[in-house]
Structure formats: structure tokens, C-alpha cells
Amino acid sequence: MLYLASKSPRRRELLGRLSSGTSRLDFGVLDLDLPEHCQPGEPAEEYVRRVAREKAGAGLLQVMGNPSAVVLGSDTEVVLDDEVFGKPRDAADAAAMLRKLSGRTHEVITAVSLVSPGREAQAVSVSKVVFAELDDARIDAYLATGEWDGKAGAYAIQGDAETFIARLDGSYSGVMGLPLYETAVLLRQFGVLA
Numbered sequence: 001m002l003y004l005a006s007k008s009p010r011r012r013e014l015l016g017r018l019s020s021g022t023s024r025l026d027f028g029v030l031d032l033d034l035p036e037h038c039q040p041g042e043p044a045e046e047y048v049r050r051v052a053r054e055k056a057g058a059g060l061l062q063v064m065g066n067p068s069a070v071v072l073g074s075d076t077e078v079v080l081d082d083e084v085f086g087k088p089r090d091a092a093d094a095a096a097m098l099r100k101l102s103g104r105t106h107e108v109i110t111a112v113s114l115v116s117p118g119r120e121a122q123a124v125s126v127s128k129v130v131f132a133e134l135d136d137a138r139i140d141a142y143l144a145t146g147e148w149d150g151k152a153g154a155y156a157i158q159g160d161a162e163t164f165i166a167r168l169d170g171s172y173s174g175v176m177g178l179p180l181y182e183t184a185v186l187l188r189q190f191g192v193l194a
């Protein structure tokens, strides 16, 4: 039985897309709230990998009674000049992130971890995103949509911010929160996906 250890509706939607034709991917959802803090000096990719592993591990603890449980945890961060942008605290924090991202190229790193009793595997997706120049009026208009809330880097590629993206070199689903190519490879390794 597969469990998604995530409260993100985007991850639920993306994982559901791995159902195809007659082969349905059924999964349960585990709610967890884990602190996400980058340690001083911790490289961004290591941080993202660690948090994804911790989410999957915390999920596995919730379903320990089920020996056939496979738990998926994932984490997404936006990285610019070694600075890690997680989810903004408030609108002012979101505005500051968008001002920094304006006219620059950043990376979106998403790690996916699969754990089952006695087994663990991970994949990571790194995408390069070239952002449009955003003046204050555009940033204010975007903030008013509320879309920034709960999104790493204060934007959503799947929403109005699609028009901010001049170029994407990587995985669209990875930027959105769950890289489907890498996730499908892991699920096949664990025999969850045919």
C-alpha cells in the first residue's frame, strides 16, 4: 500500500496523474507537519534531500503496523545564489522573494524519498528557471492573487506565475512539487507501479 506523506494538494494531484488506462495508482494520504530549517552551512541540495527523507520517515512511523507500506515524502525549495527560499512567512516576505527572483535565473530543487520497512531510495530533480523582470506593479498584482501562499519562492508555475517564466530547463512537475519521471522510476523499483 502506497502512502503520500504530504498535506500539499499539488502533490496529491500530481501523484494521481501516474494512474494510466486500467492501472490505477491508489494511495492513502498521511498528514504531517515537520519543521523545515536549513542548518547553517548545509548545502541546498542536501537540505532538500534531508527534509524529503524526514517527511517519508515520519510518515512511515504512522503506518508501522503495515509491513507492506511504502511511504513517499517530498520537498521543494527555490535556490538563488546559494540562498534557499522556502514558503514565504507573509506577503512582505513573498514580495522580497519575488523582487530577488526578478530578471534572474534560479534553481528549483525537489527531492522525492520512498521508504518501506528496511528499504529507502531517493531521487532529486533540479530545474533552472529564467524569470521575467517584475516591476513593483506586477509584484503587487501577483501578491493580490494570494497564489504565493504556501509556495516555495512565493510563486506557482501552475498558476498566474506561468507568465513570469521565460525559460524552464528541467521538470515542470518537479517545479510544481513532485517530479513525475523520477517518481515513476522509484515507484517501479518498489514494485508499486507496473
Ligand SMILES: Cc1cn([C@H]2C[C@H](O)[C@@H](COP(=O)(O)OP(=O)(O)OP(=O)(O)O)O2)c(=O)[nH]c1=O
Residues within 6 Å of the ligand: 005, 006, 007, 008, 010, 011, 032, 036, 055, 074, 075, 076, 077, 078, 087, 108, 150, 151, 152, 153, 155, 156, 157, 158, 175, 176, 177
Ligand atoms: C516553485 C513552486 C512551488 N510550489 C509548491 C510545491 C510545494 O507544495 C511547496 C513547497 O513546500 P514544501 O515544503 O515542499 O511542501 P508543502 O509544505 O506544501 O507540503 P508537504 O511538506 O506536506 O509535502 O511549493 C508550487 O506549487 N508551484 C511552484 O511553482
